[in-house]
Amino acid sequence: MIKTSNLLKRSACALAVSGAIAISAPTFANDTFNGTVKGVVSNAQQQVLENATVTLKHKTKGVTRTITTNEDGSYTLRKLPVGEYIMTIEKNGYEQIIEQDLLVTVGGSVVFNNTMYSVGTDMETIEITGSSIARVNMESSTGGIVVTKAELERLPVETGFEAIALLTPGVVSNGEFGASSIGGSSSAENAYYLNGINITNIKTGIGSIGLPWEGVAQTEVMTGGIDPKFGGALGGIVNAVSKSGSNEWEFEAYARIDPDFTRSHHDNLIDREGNYFSNTAQDESTFTRYSISAGGALIEDTLFFYGVYAPQKNDYENGKNNTIDIGENTSDRYLATVDWFITDDHSITATAIGFTNKGKGKTYANDCKQKTLASS
Template sequence: MLYESICSLLREGGGDAPEAAVSSFRFARQDLLLEFASVERSSSMFKNRWPVGILVLMFCAFFSLSALAQETTGGLQGTVRDPSGAVVPSARVVVTGSSLVGSKEIETDASGYYRFANLPPGTYRLTVTAKDFKTFKREGLVIEVGHLPSVDVILEVGASSEIVEVTSAAPQIDVTTSRTMTNITEDVIKYIPHGESFQSVLQFAPSARNEPLMGGMGMGTPGTGGCSPTGCTNGAANGYQVGGAADSENGYLVEGQDTANVIGGYSHTNVPFDFIEEVQVKTSGIEAENGGALGGVANVVMKKGSNAWHGSVVAQYNSDTMNGAPNDYSRYDPAGPGASPSWGLVDPLHQDYQPRKDGTKDFLPGITLGGPIKRDRLWFFAGFNPELTKLRRTVDFSSQGLGLQKFDQNQQTYYTNARIDANVSKKIRLFASWLYQYQRESGQVLPHADSTTGLFNVSSTSPLFVFAHGLGFTAPNQTTNVGADFTLTPRLVATTRFGYFFENYKDFGFPTSGDTYFWNSAATAATQDVNGNCFGARMPSRVMRIMSLEKAGTTPLILGFFPMLIAARQWAATSMWATAITAAHFRFMSQAAASGQTSRKT
């Protein structure tokens, strides 16, 4: 190998390698890199998990019951009484709403109690009728995800043909929960400023905040690829902190399905706000089923169809002219000091590096459509919302005689959503939802931006092919949920939910064989071991460059390119059975991840 050839020259000459040899190595390395194709790998580690997963899911489906699936729905309960305060048994209670297919009805029990489970978030109307009493109606009941408010009813004596409409009443209060929850409803999403990802509304909840100083670097990491919506550093430097926990310690759910990365804990899944009905944020008292969340839990509930046709055509545009300059960050001076005193170590000088502003364009067109396939029976909702971004960075490579060089980073993300809700009969309701996002990025590896104050840019000595536009990644991401509600008796509802989450990050354009690093300057005898073999005692250059620790002309510029394939699958089944005074909740989840990378030591 060329690297070993340089070492041979050092052993023979006892000094620096000829410049011609180093230059030959550089150009040969460049030619080798450009011939590399993308790496594709597959894993069979999931195959043996299918039989076990299917058996467990069948068990959950046939032997588990539910009264309130709080991942994506709410409920309503109360007691019906007459003017004297006596309970009214066998009263007929009906609830209807804009987000509920058809209606639900139940009769009060011997104690006058009623309870509705699995009500999608929205605004409802409650109607109560009983023999020898006037009909009671109350409009504008707001049901939020995870809440079970109590609405007690006082019936007036009279004929049922007479209607008593309540237009103002005491607010609904949920006295059944000990959790701290914040529900960010559609009107808040529409009128309150927020970021582009649903994670950005976490900061609306108590004890949650956007925390850019949770550790690590003070800036986003360039060129890592596959960044989560909350940042590129797995919760270290960016993200949303809940109760002191890092971003990667939060739980991010879509329609009740966990979308956390199995390896790092963060979420690559994003949901455009045009698809969102409500976001629920739990900050304390989190249930055991979300035991992996040490901070908070954000749960997205997506929009549904209705009896009325509705839709939207939207567009959002953002560019560098609409935004301020990037934040500065601290680094060590790459040029010094070169030696440490005999009494210890001295840190290099500190520098505040203010990067130049990049040219950016971000365009998000979209369309949504929902309505009835059959009124009160079958609804649908669908949406498509691509996001097209472009970043252009100009860097001065005059140190190599190349002048100003332009680098483009292009990313395309295609969000697609579909949902079906069906009212099969008075006792059976079904739903299915699907969210898919496919992301592709070219120009993944970018050089550092130049300094506005003329400080040395450590990327300016790197060869241009390191930042080739053909280096990038693809990242499909899918979340699927299906469920059924069965009303077995007036007081018992069985619910079965099944969720599937899949993500697959894959680099392309990176090498899969050959030498994976070289020296910026000719190696010296000081960089050989006792046997005369070349080695590098310093930290890998890619890490050093990210941490701004690189010293010009003395460290290896590239440890290597690591083509990566990260695939993760997650299966979950949720169920619960309950009576008026007791409840039991069951949840099964199976997660599997496979990763592969190609590297070669020399």
């Protein structure tokens, strides 16, 4: 006999455009989801070299950034799209320096100091050449970690912001609210960002809005010493950057099915008097998720697109002592980004996020001892 029925639906859509025009000012909003490379160039006598040309070229996008060193031999390249770069350093009279795999991470600052040697050095002289890369920025007190998509695929953890946050020292799970406690703060004191957009759940302040995790490239979890540009969050910051198109068009499909028969079940819980107080034997759940994505260059080296659509569904049976809930929850999620690198100092990123969650189900009278629905 059907006792009750319900139909729940909630949806939301977020559309934001973040842009930056960088001329000489030190920081802008989009520094939060890009990276920085800086360092000092010197010669073999440890004298700083002025006007050495430093060039970074993104391996997949072809985006190029060029700067010359200052009087003190220092250089700083900001607002760099995340990913791997090829770095070259050149100066007349010195041998060229090439670094093939320089990884720039979200919100990170790579310190790359270099020593250049004069052309035509006496061949009988033995010289040890090289450069030093410091991936810990000693100028910042911010603590935390950065996890890339490639690293996450190698780790035996669930996807999602909370799963990544739990990889960070000082973060503990709060199962009651479904969001983590970072640095001893409550789950409602954290803030979540994607491409510089605040995607913290507006209604509750706990966790983030739903988004297709397949479209996230890197995630930074900050646990302390947080920069004021992230606003007034008292807890931690989860700062992510989405995937982006490259000069080569790429297409990807993904499927995940967690069938109920692969889950372990245990019998109902019975108190010492023999009364049933928790019906767990009838609990069932089958989860499915699919995604398709595409990304590439609309204009080579300049304008890039990436988009992903990822619906998911959970069929469930939730048993109670005298009733059982049978239903399903579905979620349609999408993410799209357009990156326009107008010049070396001007770029625009537009990000669209959409999700719709629906739930429907019915409650039946149930005989938990017989593990069957009661007859009408």
